[in-house]
Amino acid sequence: MDRSLRFPWFRSNSLAAILIAVGGVMLAGLVAIFLIDRAGIEADKDVLSQHMIIGELQDGLSTVKDAETGQRGYLLTGDEKYLEPYVQAVARIHQEEGTLHKRVLAGELSDGDMSRLQKLIDQKLAELKETIDLRRTQGLPAAVEVVKTDAGQRTMEAIRLQVEQMMTEQESILGSALKKSGKPPLL
Numbered sequence: 001m002d003r004s005l006r007f008p009w010f011r012s013n014s015l016a017a018i019l020i021a022v023g024g025v026m027l028a029g030l031v032a033i034f035l036i037d038r039a040g041i042e043a044d045k046d047v048l049s050q051h052m053i054i055g056e057l058q059d060g061l062s063t064v065k066d067a068e069t070g071q072r073g074y075l076l077t078g079d080e081k082y083l084e085p086y087v088q089a090v091a092r093i094h095q096e097e098g099t100l101h102k103r104v105l106a107g108e109l110s111d112g113d114m115s116r117l118q119k120l121i122d123q124k125l126a127e128l129k130e131t132i133d134l135r136r137t138q139g140l141p142a143a144v145e146v147v148k149t150d151a152g153q154r155t156m157e158a159i160r161l162q163v164e165q166m167m168t169e170q171e172s173i174l175g176s177a178l179k180k181s182g183k184p185p186l187l
Helices: 008-077 080-105 111-138 140-148 151-181
Strands: none
Touching (some): 008 080, 008 140, 008 151, 080 111, 111 140, 111 151
16 A cells, blocks of 8 residues: 555655755755855955045045145245145144044054054144244245255155055955955956
């Protein structure tokens, strides 16, 4: 006699077991897809974050150069209107430093690197302010004497090197994030 006739529950239990097994495989597949997708999203966030940090470092360097340009124009002419790029740059520098400090707090930038960069920028701003004040109060020759010491030039070169080193670190982290995401680097 046929087993399924003698034991009707055997046939339905086999079907139930197959359905449970198929459902379990489908559920495992969905969980795997979700986890892979989530990992991809996290990797994409890392890539975006690294691009943003690199851009913020480039912007910071550009802003210091803008301050230097404003100072130079004023020293050469004595005309206050040439200080506008300097004044705007000083305000932006403080905003940009705040943005980068948030990156330090989030663990995205080294505190030591950021402290060194901030110290150098503070030195550069002090030198720029000193020469501007000297130009105002004692004239061009007094300001030029400070410029001739090359202290400002050395500080600016140190800023460039510090930013370059920080960007190199971020580009290395970006490379790792790109590998993790499986995406090609952006040009």
